[in-house]
Amino acid sequence: GDSVTQMEGPVTLSEEAFLTINCTYTATGYPSLFWYVQYPGEGLQLLLKATKADDKGSNKGFEATYRKETTSFHLEKGSVQVSDSAVYFCALYSGGGADGLTFGKGTHLIIQP
């Protein structure tokens, strides 16, 4: 079945540091890939997405490139801020009958001033 693997957290960085959160996946066919962000006590918000190989999703300074050859969708940001502290979820949709997304376990990001 489909699965998503994310790096374990928490990830702690200083403000203005470069961020990478790794995400790899296993899926049938050619899935769509997503990054969601969850701030404390809130639901998930779609951060960015990519629907085919080599697509780059981007939003709010975050980027991720759909790499079919390595089955990866790593999240990056050049200079993080304290306000980026949150939990980040990688997810995929492969068009299965449930119309459902498969989520990774989430990575807790902590940015220190």
Add this chain to the structure above:
Amino acid sequence: DGGITQSPKYLFRKEGQNVTLSCEQNLNHDAMYWYRQDPGQGLRLIYYSQIVNDFQKGDIAEGYSVSREKKESFPLTVTSAQKNPTAFYLCASSITGQGVYGYTFGSGTRLTVV
């Protein structure tokens, strides 16, 4: 503005009680979902519904029940059969067959057994 509304934000349940979590959307989405979130476990699918009057079990349906009498509403009942119900519950919706665009989530309900 369109969106998903979950209520209440916090809910306390006594042992042996059934409680119902509300989820309402005005996005005109056909599909709705309930997820449970526990620390370090990510999101686990409880139930989903792709059309009115139809729903399917997810990965952890035992101890839960749902109904879908209206397109806009997908309430979740946590029954006394659910042995460990303390968790954060998230409702989501999507345009059926277009999961490629992702989901819209509500802001969640935190359920605590007292």
